Amino acid sequence: MNIFYKRISDMGHYPTRRGSEMQKKIWEWTGYNALESSVITREEPGPGQVEIRILSIGICGTDLHIMSGHADFSTPPLPLGHELAGFVERVGTGVTQWQLGDRVCIDPLIGCGTCQECLAGNKHRCIRSGEIGLQFPGGWQEFLVVPSTNLYKLPDSISFAEATQAETLHCCLGGIDKLAIRLGQHAVVIGDGPTGLYYVQLLKAAGVSKVTLIGMRESRLELGLKLGADVTVNLRASEAALSEETQDIVIDAAGNEASIKLGIELLKRGGQLLLFGLPGKPILVDIQTVVLKELTLLGSTNAPQVWPRVIEMMASGSVQVDPVITQYYKFEDLDKAIEFARNEPDEAIKIIVNNK
Ligand SMILES: [Zn+2]
Ligand SMILES: [Zn+2]
CATH class of the missing domain: 3.40.50.720 (NAD(P)-binding Rossmann-like Domain)
Structure with missing residues (x-):
């Protein structure tokens, strides 16, 4: 069922370069309200895939629901995180539309790509679809490999922190x-x-x-x-x-x-x-x-077709994201960000975790 996840786990067998530069820090949800960090080897982007250096992560109420067991669509251990933005770091073979350093946000939804719904542009209605950070490994890590077709280019006027909210806004x-x-x-x-x-x-x-x-x-x-x-x-x-x-x-x-x-x-x-x-x-x-x-x-859930219009609305100022962001945390303190979100729901509207 889970094509994307399988591809990622298969990558453990790919030859990878040695050295600390090919390692990444990762935060995983491991059980009831529990988080663990570790350092693992970075995956190679396969054909049609792109590795993103994750620079900003939005903490979502859904993350908290998953961690406390109130959502039945995710299973630990799993790095969560579906509101994501960063730089293109490496591209796999066959990827021509992206290059190193492109500023992007990530559409976390992955469909099978072959059913009638996917072919009609409605991958959110694909019965085999899943989301990065919900069913598939999410962006609570320094680098994340994603399909090249799940990226949207950001104008310079939109910060990475703001760009994480394109996901919420597109819904x-x-x-x-x-x-x-x-x-x-x-x-x-x-x-x-x-x-x-x-x-x-x-x-x-x-x-x-x-x-x-x-x-x-x-x-x-x-x-x-x-x-x-x-x-x-x-x-x-x-x-x-x-x-x-x-x-x-x-x-x-x-x-x-x-x-x-x-x-x-x-x-x-x-x-x-x-x-x-x-x-x-x-x-x-x-x-x-x-x-x-x-x-x-x-x-209503996701809406794959509206991403370009969301980015246009953010860039033109028709919708403001910045005032909704109330706290910033560093990536190494992601556990503290989650704790704050859980314990101070009145104060925390949107928390952003930055990694730069
Ligand atoms: Zn969300
Ligand atoms: Zn499909």
Whole structure:
């Protein structure tokens, strides 16, 4: 099933150069909330592959869920890390479009490349697909070998730290593309994490007149206002600050039973609910209301086609990533970054681990 992983493990048999320059430091998730670092031999990029010197890594809520066993799609030991940017270090045979020193971000999704979904450009719907840092070895290492077709070139105006967020943003933009948005509509974003803050900006860029951000943490809601939200609602402070049946669009970026219930209540008849947050377990949804209000429910994950537009939006300033980044750590302190993210969820919005 796992073609890419197999290729990487096969590389242990390839002749490699000796010496410390061919070693790399790696952080692996080894079990419940456990991380171990070690030094291993760098893999040779095979045909059609490229070795990337990983310079920036975004720490994602998904990483924390995997480490605590709340996600069933990953098995330890595994280096995690799917929000990645760096330099092209070495290229395998047959790779002509990349050269040493190219600044890139990495699309972590790998499809089989041969099924109908892959051929149609929908590798995220490929039943044999997997992701770097989820099913395949991720970027919690100094060097990572990836397929050459999973890279996007970065303009100089986008820093490596910012570029890690192209991954998160591309998922969000894929969700926006699924909605039928009309100028002048009203929308609500539920969830004040990085994706909620990105969705606020994308909705405004898409022409929504009034965006309300609903969350639970005052500092993040304040940031939401700076990034374009017209109104914020702190669920910890106020109960019924929004009236039912007032919204054309709701984006659920929280992913729990209460948030989805709230979204259904807030939508006007004929409204659209984008389901983006992952509940992690089956939840109860009031389908009777969905039917009677004629709501459209949309699920959304990755969107392989939108990467170039995400990079364009970042470069042009249509979406801002920098204000969402709250802490920086060094690669050798990746364990401390994870610990901080786990223990200080109010303070840590987006943590970036830099290796340079
Ligand atoms: Zn992520
Ligand atoms: Zn496929």
